[in-house]
Amino acid sequence: MSMPPRSRTGSGALLAGLIIALVVAVSIILLAASGATPTSVWNSFFPVHNEGGVTDRSTSVQGLYDIVFYIAVAIFFLVEGLIVWSAFRYRRKATDTELPPQTHGNNLVEVIWTIVPTIIVVFLFALSWQTLNTVEAKVTSDVHVRAVAARFQWSFEYLDGAAPDAKVLFTQSLPVGDDGGLVLPVGAPVTIDLRSEDVIHAFYVPKFLFKRDVVPGKTNTFSFTVEDAGTYRGQCAELCGKEHGFMPIVVEVKSKEDYAKWAGEQKQKATAAADDPNKVWDVKELVAHGQQVFNANCAACHQPNGTGNAAIGAPALVGDKVVMGPRKAQIDVVLNGQNNGKMPAWRQLSDVDIASVISYTRNSWGNQAPENVVQPAEVKGERK
Ligand code: HEC
């Protein structure tokens, strides 16, 4: 077959070269302008910027990642290199008038490009298998925590042993503060059970190089030991609803001694509160706990910022006459409901929960009710 002789000279290749040079130059200028250095660009290809994880399991995850990454880089340069090389080496020349010889099939290269990828895939399979076994290894733990995810909050129940028979010693909830978040000892094996109250969430702390789904009706478990003390931030990593972005996880890792002291204090506080319904609570404690109760039970209708939802007839609690009025009337509404259950009854909540949530509504969103504190004992007295 013959082809018309080509009139174009090397100008096409020159243009292509210029465009590539321009793209490279602009990329370098933009990266430099944003403060990137060659090291920071290189590190950005790795998890947590190549700093390494902080748990005993993260080393093997990082090792697997590194190997996969380097193999991918090698394949990238090999394949791109061959494409560019053959494009130049076998490009049509101005003097060419015939099609080049048409080749069909080559047993040698076909065998090579079947065997080599197979070896790579089998190798990565074995390596992943091994990594998975390391990451999933069960250990006898000193600390058992049940992480409960609910739209849109995490709480951490500290258990007195392995689930499912374990008792809850005390509970930690976000938002963060002195008593928020997940607190763990450094250098001690920890087991976390994941439970969802509603939809699928995911537990993800980047510095652990680990992520696991929290599935309703199923308990996922994982164990690890944190090797460096410090504060590590994470986030629910499953799109679970419109406030999904506000489900932070904060892990505070303390020395073993500090942890033991802290856990002892939490346990004592929880026991004291449970044993003594007549304990007089501090307004700050009530409001802090009340916010959790509100977000878990009331915010769906009254909204997290208390502005209500006209569509379902849930009134705004900001400046509401019941919330700003006498305590007794509000205890009655929350315990027994109102308007044939359009406002549901909340008798199933504990005295502490109800006292807390009422105190919260009386001290939030600009509300400053004259009677601003309701104690658990008062709620107990109103139950019929
Ligand atoms: C299923 C939606 C829903 C949930 C959940 C809900 N409420 Fe209500 N709430 C309503 C509706 C609707 C009304 C108005 C009832 C009526 O028409 O009288 C109401 C009324 C109230 C009132 C009385 C306001 C007034 O002016 O009469 C208070 C106080 C209140 N809710 C507090 C709470 C608290 C505290 C919680 C959580 C423990 C909660 N609500 C959970 C729907 C809800």
Ligand SMILES: [Cu+2]
């Ligand atoms: Cu979530």
